[in-house]
Amino acid sequence: MxxxxxxxxxxxxxxxxxxxxxxxxxxxxxxxxxxxxxxxxxxxxxxxxxxxTKDALLREWAELELDTSLVLGTRRAGAGGLRRVVGQWAAEWARRIGGEPELMAEAWSRMRFGDLGVGTDSARGRLSRTDSLEALVAEAQRVGNIRSDLEPRLLAQLIRNCLAGSVSSWLAEPEGERAQTLQNRLVQGAGVLLDGFRKRNERVPAPRASQKPNSSPSDS
Incomplete structure (x- = not known):
């Protein structure tokens, strides 16, 4: 640079x-x-x-928060596989959103999911960056943990959009009507998606029952 x-x-x-x-x-x-x-x-x-626009600035901040959560989640997952990384990522992201839910709700109500993880390298001052989630997916494919018949970039984008959609819907719900904590919503949604990433004919265990907001997180 x-x-x-x-x-x-x-x-x-x-x-x-x-x-x-x-x-x-x-x-x-x-x-x-x-x-x-x-x-x-x-x-x-x-x-x-x-x-x-102000909207564009707010969206970029929200995406930076998402990326920072992924970096921290990956670090905390250690040598764990993709599912553990996503679980730690969800925990960190839920913590950040819980710290300022109003501003996060403003940001994610304006988010265009198709832009997540893509970036606009031509934008002034925006750094070009490697997609660490795509690299994690590629490694999981290389060691045979998930299906390898689809491009890592596509699978990484699916994970991002799944979590972003879960966040947006959770933030849009009235606080008293939320049936799950945000972390549980994220982990459960990502878990269902990751089940679809499994190799063909691989047996999938039954999903765990969801927890109420006042219950202890099941995956941290």
Whole structure:
């Protein structure tokens, strides 16, 4: 990365950091783009060089939170397989969402699932990155833990969309009507999907009963 690209990456990160701080303090709708620009000591025009809308900025922050959760979940899973990684990822993501559910709900209500994990490398200051989930799926295929007749990128995208859809639906439900904790919802949904990744003719164990929100998490 050259000096120019590094400077642009720092500027993009600063815009996200300052914007999210304002959103947390006053709410997403109450913050204007001009106020974000002023907090970053840049012009409105410079802001638009990095982000077309506030929505785009919020979506990128949410995806960065998702990716950070995956990194931490992978680290905590150690040498565990793909299912354990996803379980740890779900636990970390649920913890982060639980810390600021209102802002997360704003973000995930605006998310376009087809963009998850894809990135827009041409966007100013956005770093090109390797998809670590795709690498995990490819390794699981290599050692024979899951089916290998489909591209790792497709399977990784399915996992992301499954978890993102579970988060969006959970956040949209009235708090008193949620039948599961978010972590259990994520683990159960991903588990059903991963069962479909199994090698042909491999026997699938019966799913566990779901837990109520006040129950202890079954997979952490």
């Amino acid at each position: 050259g000096l120019r690209e590094e400077k642009q990456a720092r500027q993009r990160a600063l815009i996200i950091e300052n914007a999210i701080a304002l959103f947390r303090e006053r709410g997403f709708d109450a913050v204007r783009i001009r106020e974000i620009a002023e907090a970053c000591a840049i012009s409105d025009a410079t802001f638009f060089n990095y982000f077309g």
